[in-house]
Each structure stands twice: as C-alpha cells, then as structure tokens.
Amino acid sequence: MVAFWILAPVMVICALGILFTRKAVHCALLLAIVMVSLAVLYAVQDAPFLFAVQIIVYTGAILMLFLFVLMLVGVDASDSLVETIRGQRVIASLVGLAFALLLVLGVAQVGFSSVAGLDSANAEGNVPAIAKILFTRYVFAFEVTSALLITAALGAMVLAHRERLTPKLGQADAAAQRLRDFADHGKHLGPLPPPGTFARHNAVDTPALRPDGTPEPTSVPAVLTARGTVRTAPAYEVQRSSEELPDPATEPVGGSKDGV
Amino acid sequence: MPVTPFIVLSALLFSIGAVGVLVRRNAIVIFMCVELMLNASNLALVTFARVNGNLDGQIAAFFVMVVAAAEVVVGLAIIMTIFRTRRSASVDDASLLKY
Numbered sequence: 001m002v003a004f005w006i007l008a009p010v011m012v013i014c015a016l017g018i019l020f021t022r023k024a025v026h027c028a029l030l031l032a033i034v035m036v037s038l039a040v041l042y043a044v045q046d047a048p049f050l051f052a053v054q055i056i057v058y059t060g061a062i063l064m065l066f067l068f069v070l071m072l073v074g075v076d077a078s079d080s081l082v083e084t085i086r087g088q089r090v091i092a093s094l095v096g097l098a099f100a101l102l103l104v105l106g107v108a109q110v111g112f113s114s115v116a117g118l119d120s121a122n123a124e125g126n127v128p129a130i131a132k133i134l135f136t137r138y139v140f141a142f143e144v145t146s147a148l149l150i151t152a153a154l155g156a157m158v159l160a161h162r163e164r165l166t167p168k169l170g171q172a173d174a175a176a177q178r179l180r181d182f183a184d185h186g187k188h189l190g191p192l193p194p195p196g197t198f199a200r201h202n203a204v205d206t207p208a209l210r211p212d213g214t215p216e217p218t219s220v221p222a223v224l225t226a227r228g229t230v231r232t233a234p235a236y237e238v239q240r241s242s243e244e245l246p247d248p249a250t251e252p253v254g255g256s257k258d259g260v
Numbered sequence: 261m262p263v264t265p266f267i268v269l270s271a272l273l274f275s276i277g278a279v280g281v282l283v284r285r286n287a288i289v290i291f292m293c294v295e296l297m298l299n300a301s302n303l304a305l306v307t308f309a310r311v312n313g314n315l316d317g318q319i320a321a322f323f324v325m326v327v328a329a330a331e332v333v334v335g336l337a338i339i340m341t342i343f344r345t346r347r348s349a350s351v352d353d354a355s356l357l358k359y
Contacts, residue, residue, distance in 0.1 A: 096279030116313025152330035159337035
C-alpha cells in the first residue's frame with residue numbers, strides 16, 4: 001500500500017500535466033511516468049506478468065512509437081492556443097470535472113466486503129496460471145488477436161507507403177533549381193551564413209550579427225527557430241564593447257595625442 | 261490491501277484522459293490521452309481480478325494492451341498521412357468533410 005500512496009499522487013500530477021503541457025514531447029514523457037507507475041501498481045496487485053507486459057509493450061513499444069512520430073511530424077508540433085469553438089475548453093473542463101466527481105463518488109460508495117485475493121489462483125505462479133487460462137478458455141480470442149495484429153501491420157504499411165509522384169531530384173537538378181531561384185527572385189546563391197559570427201557565443205543557437213549589429217535570422221537552423229530556443233543576439237554587447245574601444249576620431253591609436 | 265483507492269485512482273485517470281481528448285487539439289496528444297484512458301481501465305480490471313480471486317481480469321487487461329498496440333500503429337500511420345498532406349497535426353485542420 002506504501003507504493004500506492006507514493007505513486008498515486010505522482011500519477012495524477014503527471015496525468016494533469018498532460019492536459020496543461022504545450023509541447024507534445026513533454027506529454028509523451030509525462031505519459032511514460034504514468035505508465036511505469038501503473039506497471040508498479042500491477043506488480044503490487046499480484047500481476048507480475050502484466051507488470052512486464054506493461055513495461056515492454058506500453059513504455060517500450062507504444063511510447064517509443066509516439067516519440068518516433070513526434071520526431072517525424074516535427075518539433076514545432078505544439079498545440080495552438082486559439083479556440084476554434086468558443087468556450088469549448090471551459091465547458092469541456094466543467095463536464096470532465098462533473099464526470100470525475102460522478103465516477104469517483106460512485107465507485108467510492110461500492111463496498112468491497114470480501115477481497116478474495118489471488119493467492120489460490122497464483123498458486124503455481126502467475127505466468128503458468130495465465131497461460132493455462134489463455135490457451136484453454138480464451139484460445140479463440142487469442143487466435144483472433146493474431147488476425148488483428150496482422151491487419152494492423154498491413155494497414156500501417158499501406159498507410160505509411162508513399163508513391164513517388166515526381167522524379168527524384170539529383171545533385172545537378174538541385175544546382176539548376178538554385179540558379180533558377182537566383183535568376184527569378186534573386187535568392188542568395190551561396191551557402192547560408194554560419195551562426196555566431198561576431199556574437200558572444202559561437203554556438204549554433206546564437207544568430208550571426210550583420211555589420212550594423214542586427215541579428216541575421218538565416219544564420220540559425222530553422223529547427224531551432226521552430227523550437228523557440230534561439231538566443232537573442234547580444235547586440236547590446238556590441239554596443240558596449242564599441243563604447244569601450246577607444247574612439248579613433250578623438251583618440252588616435254598609438255597615443256600620439258600627448259606624444260607630439 | 262484495500263480496493264477502493266485503486267478504483268478511485270483508475271476513475272481519476274480515466275476522467276483526466278477524457279478531458280484531455282476534449283480539450284487538446286494536437287492529434288498525437290489526443291491519442292496519448294486515449295492511451296491514458298485505456299491504461300486506467302486496465303488498472304480497474306487488474307484490481308477487480310484481485311477482488312474476484314481469478315485471473316480473468318488480468319487476461320482482459322492483456323487483451324486491452326494487445327488491441328491498444330494495434331490501434332496505436334494504425335492511428336499513428338493515419339496521423340502521419342494527414343500530416344504529410346496537410347502539414348499539420350491539429351485535428352481542427354482536417355475539416356475538409358465539413359464544407
């Protein structure tokens with residue numbers, strides 16, 4: 001029971017975090033915490049087989065699939081906060097709160113007078129006992145599951161497959177396209193400027209500064225811009241160091257003012 | 261070991277997942293909330309298996325896991341296809357049938 005009282009608040013807080021976190025990756029990681037905690041609760045409740053399956057299938061396979069898709073969809077796949085249906089969020093929260101209240105009050109009033117416990121059912125071990133039921137009473141459902149899994153695998157392959165409608169671009173095509181862009185609307189022909197030039201950091205998340213001190217947006221990778229982790233260009237630093245430097249108009253280099 | 265706290269926790273997680281499905285608009289996050297609801301029901305199944313003293317509830321939870329795995333594979337493939345054509349994972353952008 002100690003495990004329950006430690007894990008239950010963590011699980012509820014993480015589940016609520018899924019509702020309020022904007023970034024989908026953070027949601028996936030919070031969900032991972034909930035699922036691992038659930039696995040521990042299964043182990044507490046005499047279900048060691050489900051403990052292992054929960055960790056392997058849910059946290060191992062399903063969440064990794066979620067993270068893969070998030071990686072493919074892109075890092076900027078965060079929720080927009082604009083409501084398309086007015087008042088939807090407030091109404092949904094109220095309905096959800098009422099639903100939770102109803103459900104919790106309902107199940108809390110059920111009296112479980114006698115808890116049978118799994119000691120007799122698990123007498124020969126949990127996994128052999130589950131195998132015995134699974135391959136006798138539930139064997140048809142188990143067989144049907146295989147059809148479901150094959151259908152799912154085929155469906156995923158069909159859905160993820162993409163026909164190539166345009167010919168593949170080679171290096172020569174890319175070069176020709178670049179020249180055509182330059183000829184049509186004057187797009188810069190050379191490589192993009194490297195990040196961090198004239199900046200305080202030479203990290204990739206610091207934009208390069210133009211000669212007049214303004215940041216150059218094309219010098220940072222677009223992914224970092226989308227993720228919102230670009231540092232502000234320390235233009236004030238340039239300002240300050242230019243003030244610290246001796247002004248060539250009033251103070252010639254070499255100290256020749258009082259020397260002559 | 262008492263039963264009611266487990267069931268209450270399961271109910272709480274289920275309602276949080278339901279609110280998430282209603283409130284969030286990123287299709288992937290909605291999917292995660294559906295997974296949360298499935299997990300909450302699994303917790304209830306495992307707890308009731310302990311109440312009844314047989315393993316049928318655990319078998320049911322196992323089948324829920326299998327079906328959830330298949331569902332996630334197909335669902336994420338659909339989300340990928342929608343994202344590829346519409347460049348967006350928001351469920352509000354897939355509104356072509358509305359007009």
